[in-house]
Amino acid sequence: MFRPKLSLRRPLAVLAAAIIGSTGAAVVAATPASAHHTTITGTVDCDRLTGERVITWTVVNSERHKTATITSVTADPATPVLLVAEGTDGTAELKGTPIPKAGQVQGVQRVPGDTQRATLTVEAAWFQKGDSQRKKPPTSKDHKTIELGADGACAPAPKCVDAGDAKYSHTFDGPKGTATVKLAGDLPLCGEEKQYFTLVSYFAPRPQFATPQYVYGTPDSDFLGGTQTEIELKVDVPDCHTQVDLIWGGVDEVIDPLVENGPRYGSKKLGDRGAPGNRSTGPQGWYNGGDKNCTTPAATFASACDGTVTVSLSNDGSISKYPVEFEVRGENGFSEKVTVEPGKANNETVVPAEHAGAIEVLVDGEVIDNGSYKWERPEDCPLPTITADATCETFALTASNPEGAQPVKVDFTYGDKTESRTVKPGSSESVTFPAGDDEAALVSLPELELELEVVYAPEGCGGGGGGEEPPGLPVTGVAAGGIAAGAIVLLAVGAVLFVMARRRRIHFTA
Template sequence: MKLNSPLRRAATVLAGALIGLGGAAVVTSPAAAHDSTVRGEAICDTATGTRIVTWTLTNDWPADATVTDLKTTPTDVEKAGEGNFVIPGKTGGRNGELVLTQKVTGGDAKEATISFASLWSTDGFTDGKNSARVDLSKPCAPAETPCVEAGQAGFHHTFGVTGNGSTATVTLNDGVKLCEGEPVTLVSYFAPKPQFAVPQYEYDHDSGTIDNEHRSVTLNVDVPDCNTQVDLFFGGEDDIISEITENGSRYGDKKLGSKNGLGGRSKGPQGWYNGGTKGCQTPAVEPLSQCDGTVTLNLSNNGKISKYAIDFTVKAGEFSKTVTVAPGKGETVTVPAGAGTITVSAEGMENVTYDWAAPEDCALPTVIVENDCDTVAITVENPEGVTPATAKITYGDKTETVTVAAGKSEKVTFKAGKATYATVEFPGLDVEPIKATLEKLDCENGGGGGTGGGDKDEPSLPVTGPVAGGIAGGAALLLIAGGVLFVIARRRKITFTA
């Protein structure tokens, strides 16, 4: 059957229109579905006072879209891994969303913003009109943490002693807020022994206070170069025990690292130390020899670290004595003459040994020589305040030895011979022997000077005649005078000093 021409033409036009509309739909529908959006949301982290902004980017097209030209304020978003951000396509069970996180601290920022473009690599389509903002004007502050009363807070610490110093660090535990500051002190002491013993005397201290602004303190003290104790305890300068005595106060469980009590709140090593290698005394001995043979020992205990009494023991032969010298003081011990080698001992000191030696300024013995035609007399005099002197006296081939006490004298007599001198030695004294020269006498002429003429071996003839009487009178006077001179001439005295 054939249609009439008008109807046929109308049908042809309608079919062409439908085909054109269908083709247009196929071409334009993908472009209309390329779309990306973004929305934001902010929450406040009350634990830290940080606002966390979450940005959700969406992709309505089945193919993945790469994010480009990403900009955020006031901070960058967190990025996991390397490479660009990609919004997954909405297909195959994927939701077509990419979530980015932005953290904003502080209260200055009033808003957060984001802007970006999306690129679909499958067809090169770009959507560059994506942006959003989130209001941050509401305050965001950490929640108020209740404070902890004194004695309830937790701490941790370090403690050590090295060389001549000690260091400790005490720190408040995280998350703890103190209602008031907590003082802590490190103190060192002189000690009588390397183990715990009393009395102890404060040497150095350092105190600090832990509070919410200063959550950690480091303390340092010097340690004495002798036996010591060091303590780390909860308390301030007013709580320091300056002298630890037998029945006095103790820090007890206030020491950090204790099992219980205030000190048990801090975790760490024991906050106390006892040790040392020598006593806190300075014993010293000064021996001085005396001229009388005694030895004076000056015992002292006045050094920089002398905090305890010292017992000095002095021994010499049968002599023995123990003397206690208080700190900062001195004592004197006299060892009798002739006691022998002296030994002084004390804790913290090597033994001191000493032998008496004659001082250089002691008075020396004197020697007096008297001789006449019959005898030679040697007298040794020893002064007061000196040791007994032993004198070895030699005249000719004869030798005598005498000991002369202090303030005394001893006399030795020899028969006169041809020797013209005597020698006196002092074996116990550091002096040269004395050579004592005798007075020269004319003993063959009665101790005088000669016969008045002629040969001395030939006596003069007596004088006779008228003048004999006058001569005899003069001779009588001369005889008397000569007798006096003879007595004087027979006893000549010379003194020598050793």
């Protein structure tokens, strides 16, 4: 029986072709052109130094899970597009640069300043691990055109800068009175233009801003212009409260004095927020400080024999620019305030004797240098005198205090008896003792640290013959000349001589 042979080759070939065709269609469908793409944006600036427009192109990868690689870069105008990235030297081109997943890269293109329009075309591919030449990766081709001429042509680089447009930088050290000012950039001021700056210091009444203020020394002023692009300024600063200012302008801008409700520098101070001071970058160009007053308060003291003290006040030193209010205090509540104008002296305050034991002179609540004192007895004050009247029955002693002296306490001691008296100026006090066996009395002036011994030696008593002795004569002083004079009086009159001595006792007999 005849059985025809059936051939399966053709149906299998057809089936294979169908399978291959359907597979190819699936591959194409899985890689649509819109699934992988880049986005391009551009910004433009003008480089005033070179006169070129600078375009910054940004290329963004659309894929969050795949890294793209830029395979082709075409620019119009046809100038290089250089990669901008940390660690590069600015010479690598954008072509061949990988774009991170969902990331971006940037390139910079320089074009002539009169360019009106620029276009960048970028081709990118998304290579995956395991890709081969037989399996092409997804690719895209995108372009972007931007307009450049909306703000006019980019001007060429200037050769100088107008003084009205110039910027500066400065340094400033107020306590040291130093400053520098420098022209910013590499361009000098144009033509013969100059810009002056001045540094000035002041006397000030307080370490914070206060008026009035007076210029100290000579302000330092200089200019920038021509080949001079940096200056140094220095002024002397007073050794007291001060203000130092770095100002815009020459010495004709200096204000002297600075007074209440008067003109101020304001924004002329470099470093201020307003113009022109804000055209220089740097610290604030003003300083207030100093640790002592700009005055020279002084006091001298003079004790008088009557116990008072005259306090002389002065304000006439080299830095005395302000009035000084002194306060003179004494013990027992004494207080007197005196204002002394600058450059004045010999304003006197007399402290009464009852307050002169402890005196202080204060300014701003503090005792000034050498401002403490207490009364001291002047060496030329006349001493009290002691006279005696010795009879056979009594021994009388008298202390006399001269006018213009302090009241003085006198202790009279004879035998076992002591009498004390306080002798006022211009008066005398006496005591009389019954005659006894003691040969001398002791007279002490404790406040003056003086004492003397008075010998009781009347003549003509007890068979000595004679009767009452004439009164003794007063003798003052402790020097040898006084002793000699007393001896002469003794010989001439026959009276009893008494001499006082400090911290020692001198014994005389008639």
